[in-house]
Amino acid sequence: MFRTFLMTSALCLATALPASATDIDAMTDGERDAFRAEVRAYLLDNPEVLMEAIAVLEERRAQDAAQADVALLENYGEEIFNDGFSYVGGNPDGDITVVEFLDYQCSFCKRAFPAVEELIAGDGNIRFIVKEFPILGDASVLGSRYAIAVKNLYGDDAYKIIHDELMLLRGGLTPQTLVRLSEDQNFDHDDIRAEMDNEDITRIIDANRDLAARLQIQGTPSFIMGVTFVRGFLELNQMRQVIASERQNQG
Known part of the structure; x- marks a missing residue:
């Protein structure tokens, strides 16, 4: 150089x-x-x-x-913003969409989690999409399969609860951890365990991995904020600066 x-x-x-x-x-x-x-x-x-x-x-x-x-x-916008299977939260009619590729075993994802939550809650006009992107081993895949299975069986609100619990989890993510989470929420864990083997969940994870590769996303967390790619960790004030810049450019 x-x-x-x-x-x-x-x-x-x-x-x-x-x-x-x-x-x-x-x-x-x-x-x-x-x-x-x-x-x-x-x-x-x-x-x-x-x-x-x-x-x-x-x-x-x-x-x-x-x-x-x-x-x-422009090439992959529909897959990014409207894939039909990813969790959509925040304000569904928000003027800015934030997409996060994350892994439940990623320490920087966990560090970013409270900032993301505060950003969305404090702003009130952000549409938030989660892309399950397990890249850190079998425990990561286990967590994503569990979260997606909960979404399939119990809906978006239940998914958000489990998503939050997995992001706040400290220590190893094991099958026993998931049993405890199911019990805490009064979910039928046998049903969830059966759903985790659903090939549709495999296709969802594979689709997210394929999309990430085409978007040149190799690590977590990675964000798309409006039209701005952020391939890495951001502090809350930095997130707010990106959102403010996006809105200014829209205007």
Whole structure:
């Protein structure tokens, strides 16, 4: 990367020189060596040029990434926002949709959970979608299959209760943990256990994994807030800043 910065800076310097003086192909070996020496000397005397070049390069990369993300939303928007099987909470008619890809064994997902809850409750105008994305082993898959099975059998309100309990869980996620959760909510655990083997649940998880791969999402938590992708953890104030920016851009 540093080599790229040097080349960028050299090109910036070259544009200030006559075209004949910077036609590399037309230079002799001695002229090329002299030109390189001049560029090196200039950068050593003016190191701030490197920082300017870095800033320009980073801005261009950010713009390119944002444009690529907008294209992903255009291509896969229906699967992201209206797949027909993911939990939808918050305000169903909210002006901003927040999508979270999460794993119940992910420590950063658990850390983000209270911030997400406060964001949605405090705002009142956010549509919130959960994408079950178990990527951290068998216990993660177990948790997602259980949560989806509860949703299938008992509905969205029951799913949200279990989702919250799994996000707040400390320690290992085991079959015994799920039995206790079922008992606490007076759910028939035998029915849930049978539903967990439903191939439809396998298809849902596989669909979320496939979608994540196409969206270049590799870790959890990952968010889509309006048209902004956030592939990683955010603090509450950062979430609010993204939402405010999204609304400003909408207006």
